[in-house]
Amino acid sequence: MKVLGVVGSMRKEGNTGKLVQAVLEGAKDAAAGLRTQLLHLASLEIGPCQGCYEVCSKTPYKCVVKDDFQSALARMEDADGIVIGSPLYFPIPSRLVALCERLVCLAYFHGQRGHKGAHLLEDKPCAFVVATGGGEAGNVFRYLFEFAMATRMNPVTVKHYPYYGVVGRGELEKDEDRPLEAARELGRLLADALEE
Numbered sequence: 643m644k645v646l647g648v649v650g651s652m653r654k655e656g657n658t659g660k661l662v663q664a665v666l667e668g669a670k671d672a673a674a675g676l677r678t679q680l681l682h683l684a685s686l687e688i689g690p691c692q693g694c695y696e697v698c699s700k701t702p703y704k705c706v707v708k709d710d711f712q713s714a715l716a717r718m719e720d721a722d723g724i725v726i727g728s729p730l731y732f733p734i735p736s737r738l739v740a741l742c743e744r745l746v747c748l749a750y751f752h753g754q755r756g757h758k759g760a761h762l763l764e765d766k767p768c769a770f771v772v773a774t775g776g777g778e779a780g781n782v783f784r785y786l787f788e789f790a791m792a793t794r795m796n797p798v799t800v801k802h803y804p805y806y807g808v809v810g811r812g813e814l815e816k817d818e819d820r821p822l823e824a825a826r827e828l829g830r831l832l833a834d835a836l837e838e
């Protein structure tokens with residue numbers, strides 16, 4: 643079993659990466675033999691959807707734009723579960739927007755044209771973490787949840803606020819809500835979802 647952590651922050655050593663890493667650690671603790679991988683969007687070139695509809699409208703899950711999107715998508719497809727971490731920007735980093743909009747466009751045409759096969763990421767358990775400078779993360783989570791709905795993934799939720807996933811505000815070690823601990827617990831829930 644393999645879980646991929648997608649770090650949407652432009653800072654590789656930032657809080658988003660720490661939260662994603664904590665989810666992966668929790669998942670590894672909960673499931674023997676589970677492997678984890680990290681994908682830093684900061685290291686990739688992923689441009690915006692061109693709205694050309696040339697290839698994606700005819701061939702399921704193929705995009706005409708050639709950049710790192712294809713390899714990112716291949717790694718997401720290959721994983722059994724996915725963790726996505728985003729910082730609160732306005733509302734999220736543009737590179738993560740680019741990944742989401744490109745993928746949502748492919749999913750849209752897959753659904754529209756009545757292609758018989760499943761969506762590429764269909765039923766994959768996923769989990770979300772958000773890092774903020776102190777602000778609320780609701781808009782980021784709702785964006786990510788809509789992304790999960792459009793791509794037919796299965797988000798794992800938590801019993802405590804903000805329910806959609808785990809938020810870390812400011813310095814993670816000083817945040818009294820203990821986001822790193824909560825992120826490890828989210829990882830355990832994700833591992834459980836993988837086994838179901």
Ligand SMILES: Cc1cc2nc3c(=O)[nH]c(=O)nc-3n(C[C@H](O)[C@H](O)[C@H](O)COP(=O)(O)O)c2cc1C
Pocket residue numbers: 651652653655656657658659729730731732773774775776777778812
């Ligand atoms: C463009 C931009 C916009 C941001 N907007 C907000 C905001 O509205 N509210 C907030 O609490 N933090 C905001 N932040 C701070 C980041 O959410 C915070 O520093 C977060 O930890 C960044 O993630 P990172 O540590 O992975 O880089 C913003 C940061 C950037 C770069």
